[in-house]
Amino acid sequence: MIEHLDSALVDWSRAQFALTAMYHWLFVPLTLGITFIIAFMETLYVKTGDPEWKKATKFWMTLFGINFAIGVATGIILEFEFGTNWSNYSWFVGDIFGAPLAIEGIMAFFMESTFIAVMFFGWNKVSKKFHLLSTWLVAIGSNLSALWILVANGWMQFPTGMHFNPETARNEMLNFWDVFLSPVAINKFLHTITSAYVLSAVFVIGVSAWFLLKGREQLLAKRSIIIAGIFGILSSLFLVYTGDGSAYEVAQKQPMKLAAMEGLYEGSEGAGLIVVGMPTPGKEYDDDKDDYVFKFEIPKLLSFLGYGSVDAFVPGVKDLIEGGYEYTDEDGNLQTAISTQEKIEMGKLAIAALSSYKKAKEAGNAEEETVNLKIFRENFKYFGYGFLNDPKSVIPNVPLTFYSFHIMVGLGFYFIALFAAVLILIYRGQLTEKRWLLKLSILTIPLAYIASMSGWIVAEVGRQPWTIQDLLPTVAAVSQIDASAVQITFWLFLAIFTALLIAELKIMIKQIKIGPKEGGH
Amino acid sequence: MKNKNVFVRIFRFYYEGFKSMTVGKRLWAIIIIKLFIMFAILKLFFFKDFLNEKFENEDDKADYVIEQLTKPNNIKHD
Numbered sequence: 001m002i003e004h005l006d007s008a009l010v011d012w013s014r015a016q017f018a019l020t021a022m023y024h025w026l027f028v029p030l031t032l033g034i035t036f037i038i039a040f041m042e043t044l045y046v047k048t049g050d051p052e053w054k055k056a057t058k059f060w061m062t063l064f065g066i067n068f069a070i071g072v073a074t075g076i077i078l079e080f081e082f083g084t085n086w087s088n089y090s091w092f093v094g095d096i097f098g099a100p101l102a103i104e105g106i107m108a109f110f111m112e113s114t115f116i117a118v119m120f121f122g123w124n125k126v127s128k129k130f131h132l133l134s135t136w137l138v139a140i141g142s143n144l145s146a147l148w149i150l151v152a153n154g155w156m157q158f159p160t161g162m163h164f165n166p167e168t169a170r171n172e173m174l175n176f177w178d179v180f181l182s183p184v185a186i187n188k189f190l191h192t193i194t195s196a197y198v199l200s201a202v203f204v205i206g207v208s209a210w211f212l213l214k215g216r217e218q219l220l221a222k223r224s225i226i227i228a229g230i231f232g233i234l235s236s237l238f239l240v241y242t243g244d245g246s247a248y249e250v251a252q253k254q255p256m257k258l259a260a261m262e263g264l265y266e267g268s269e270g271a272g273l274i275v276v277g278m279p280t281p282g283k284e285y286d287d288d289k290d291d292y293v294f295k296f297e298i299p300k301l302l303s304f305l306g307y308g309s310v311d312a313f314v315p316g317v318k319d320l321i322e323g324g325y326e327y328t329d330e331d332g333n334l335q336t337a338i339s340t341q342e343k344i345e346m347g348k349l350a351i352a353a354l355s356s357y358k359k360a361k362e363a364g365n366a367e368e369e370t371v372n373l374k375i376f377r378e379n380f381k382y383f384g385y386g387f388l389n390d391p392k393s394v395i396p397n398v399p400l401t402f403y404s405f406h407i408m409v410g411l412g413f414y415f416i417a418l419f420a421a422v423l424i425l426i427y428r429g430q431l432t433e434k435r436w437l438l439k440l441s442i443l444t445i446p447l448a449y450i451a452s453m454s455g456w457i458v459a460e461v462g463r464q465p466w467t468i469q470d471l472l473p474t475v476a477a478v479s480q481i482d483a484s485a486v487q488i489t490f491w492l493f494l495a496i497f498t499a500l501l502i503a504e505l506k507i508m509i510k511q512i513k514i515g516p517k518e519g520g521h
Numbered sequence: 522m523k524n525k526n527v528f529v530r531i532f533r534f535y536y537e538g539f540k541s542m543t544v545g546k547r548l549w550a551i552i553i554i555k556l557f558i559m560f561a562i563l564k565l566f567f568f569k570d571f572l573n574e575k576f577e578n579e580d581d582k583a584d585y586v587i588e589q590l591t592k593p594n595n596i597k598h599d
Contacts, residue, residue: 062544065548066544069545069551069552072552073555073556073559077563080559080564080568083568083569083571083572083573084567084568084569084571085571087570087571087572087586088586088589090572091572091582091583091586117534117535117538120538120545121534121535121539125534125537169590170583351590351591354590354591355587355591358587358591476589476590480589481571485567489563489567496555500555503551507544507547507548
């Protein structure tokens with residue numbers, strides 16, 4: 001750790017960012033997915049002219065409106081935090097974040113002020129087709145809005161397409177398409193939005209199941225279950241596909257995260273994928289304890305998913321710290337991994353060279369300038385390691401990452417089973433008789449949120465200590481502000497966001513109980 | 522008679538939309554209170570931009586961040 005930094009400041013800044021990001025994410029996924037479900041329903045209304053479809057569209061649109069209204073602008077808090085708590089980071093990322101976030105801001109503004117207004121106020125005022133177009137544009141626009149944020153996050157996980165300017169200490173975008181089409185960003189976007197679709201499908205099925213249990217709005221509920229069930233199962237299958245893509249990218253770009261996801265301390269060839277297991281509590285990477293208290297694994301699957309070969313070597317935490325194992329680099333050449341200690345030394349060389357380069361520049365010493373710039377460039381790949389003093393600093397919280405990953409995956413497969421069950425039973429006309437399944441569908445709504453949050457915990461906790469992979473750890477990214485100020489706003493946010501969540505739940509539940517009705521939203 | 526002025530039509534579209542809202546009115550109240558808290562209280566008093574507050578130009582900001590990143594403690598080899 002950097003000695004001059006107050007660890008309480010780093011911890012509180014991280015806690016505050018995690019709190020606000022997670023509360024923000026409570027509102028986002030439902031917006032991303034339910035807008036498509038609404039668009040499907042309205043399309044059926046426009047095609048068939050059946051007023052029951054309009055009734056269903058308007059009902060779900062009202063629930064979307066509640067979620068949207070309560071959640072809108074909660075993400076702005078994160079941008080406040082970037083400028084106040086994470087000023088080194090904000091400066092360091094430079095225009096890499098500027099462009100995507102500016103596009104997102106403009107897109108969100110235009111979408112929210114125009115098409116959402118048409119969607120809610122435009123019934124009977126614009127043509128059916130224009131209204132339908134607006135609904136689709138809200139669905140597509142909100143997802144595109146998420147795209148830019150996730151591209152920015154993807155860059156933090158795998159920085160590419162940029163050049164670090166040592167004069168300004170900022171990253172400058174060299175190639176927009178490398179940033180935008182980075183495999184990590186693409187997988188992250190697709191995996192995240194499809195997870196949001198699954199959550200929305202679970203939400204619609206759960207609420208519809210409540211109507212069926214109460215014997216109300218049978219047609220609306222059954223039709224909603226069919227639409228959400230099909231949307232959910234297709235999204236889930238795509239989620240498995242993008243999850244596989246994400247795991248592959250993590251194996252290539254963030255092997256420490258993969259090791260933490262699987263609780264793998266000792267690497268091996270032909271590594272199995274843990275289906276159920278318990279990492280040994282208190283396990284250190286260099287002790288003799290077993291990695292797991294117990295485990296049930298699918299042999300060789302981790303090697304296959306991560307590296308495309310059943311016999312591939314998957315490095316564990318210990319291997320990544322100590323180095324020495326062989327791997328194939330991006331150009332297909334066989335390389336021997338260096339240790340984390342060596343990376344730390346190279347990072348310190350880069351930091352020292354940056355300092356000397358700056359001094360030489362000020363003194364007008366061109367020769368020193370060139371020499372230090374060369375050293376800096378040669379070692380920049382490991383720049384962030386220079387802020388660490390202990391190789392163990394690069395190990396994320398293994399139990400939290402492991403359990404979050406397995407909860408996410410387990411729930412993901414459970415959702416597939418649920419979608420399949422409700423679809424089969426509704427096809428056979430037996431769903432209303434299966435009251436236990438209807439009750440289970442309602443209870444599944446919070447599980448969808450747990451799965452979604454778990455995914456973010458894997459993505460973000462699993463890549464600690466980095467804010468930008470290998471380049472900037474959290475300890476170097478924070479602003480030198482008073483930790484107590486961060487603490488105060490942490491509690492303030494907790495109070496505000498909890499109040500918003502309670503408001504959302506109360507208004508949403510009240511509106512569900514009222515059910516669909518004629519008139520405005 | 523339909524008003525031909527596009528701005529008047531847009532105004533009436535929003536005005537009538539808001540007027541006919543039911544649950545939406547309470548939601549708008551929440552949105553307005555929330556935005557007030559965020560921008561008039563949090564942003565103004567708690568979340569000033571750290572670098573903008575301390576420095577007036579980009580060069581000074583760059584020098585400060587480089588200084589932060591290259592402090593001797595960061596360079597020290599174990």
